[in-house]
Amino acid sequence: xxxxxxxxxxxxxxxxxxxxxxxxxxxxxxxxxxxxxxxxxxxxxxxxxxxxxxxxxxxxxxxxxxxxxxxxxxxxxxxxxxxxxxxxxxxxxxxx
Numbered sequence: 001x002x003x004x005x006x007x008x009x010x011x012x013x014x015x016x017x018x019x020x021x022x023x024x025x026x027x028x029x030x031x032x033x034x035x036x037x038x039x040x041x042x043x044x045x046x047x048x049x050x051x052x053x054x055x056x057x058x059x060x061x062x063x064x065x066x067x068x069x070x071x072x073x074x075x076x077x078x079x080x081x082x083x084x085x086x087x088x089x090x091x092x093x094x095x096x
Contacts (some may be wrong), residue, residue: 003056010049017042 002011021042028035049092 007053007065014049
């Protein structure tokens with residue numbers, strides 16, 4: 001399936017969810033904390049799918065950080081001459 005087809009399928013499922021939530025609200029009432037949370041979560045899902053659809057329509061690639069090459073050569077030991085061995089205590093003292 002294409003991205004457009006998948007997004008359409010997700011949108012249909014969200015529409016079904018909204019209809020089901022409407023029926024539940026009629027039976028349980030909309031004032032309870034649980035119902036408000038489910039309604040807010042479904043609203044957030046709807047907004048997220050809209051953002052996905054917008055990104056898919058613009059053809060924007062997901063933001064991926066640039067890869068950084070890390071050298072296999074050892075670091076210069078002089079970089080750590082002024083620091084203590086963390087967690088082991090200072091060089092001139094013994095651990096308790």
